[in-house]
Amino acid sequence: MVPIQLFNTILLPLFFSLGALAGVLIVSKNRKTMWFCIGLFLISIIILSGLLILQEPDNTRNKLIRFFIYFIINIVVTWHIIKQVWKEKVVDRKVIVGLIAGYISLGFVGFYLFVAIDLLYVDAFTGVYIHQDLDLKHLNDGLLYYSFITLLTIGYGDIVPAIPIAQKATILIGLIGQFYVTIVTAIIVTKYINYSILNMDK
DSSP states (O other): OOOHHHIIIIIHHHHHHHHHHHHHHHTTTSHHHHHHHHHHHHHHHHHHHHHHHHTOOOOHHHHHHHHHHHHHHHHHHHHHHHHHHHHOSSOOHHHHHHHHHHHHHHHHHHHHHHHHHHHHSTTSEEETTBOTTSOHHHHHHHHHHHHHHHHTTOOOSSEEEOSHHHHHHHHHHHHHHHHIIIIIIHHHHHHHHHHHHHHHHO
């Protein structure tokens, strides 16, 4: 078992940084975007390294800076995934995987948004899995779960946005999830059907 303090201060930021680095590879075709993401990634590594060298506590300000960086990188990567899927003329396995990856990435965008709100406003979310006595790992688990439940518009009600900004963010993520399914997925399915019909005619 990994100690909670080690997980919160070293492993969790490291995993987020590796995820951001993987995102940079996705946008590598666009040089400007790639260097922008690399710059943000390096800033997050510098902040993490500085905390480890100086042995300073990971305060709210540092967490906010890191989460803001991950949030921006995730938005850029998600946008590029969806744009690549949208532009494809021929729908094959890669496009289907891209479609799924885009939806999952939207869930992570919601997660970063909810975490940023929760760091800025105490008790922004209330419920079974969310209360201030929890450590960062369990709080993040709860908000990640909440993000995907909201994106899928399931809404069990076990986690509730308690302040107006959290409520507006929840509405936004719910709408994005619906728009993705009804617009992007529908267009890809239509392209797939048209492509299949053309192949049958040949």
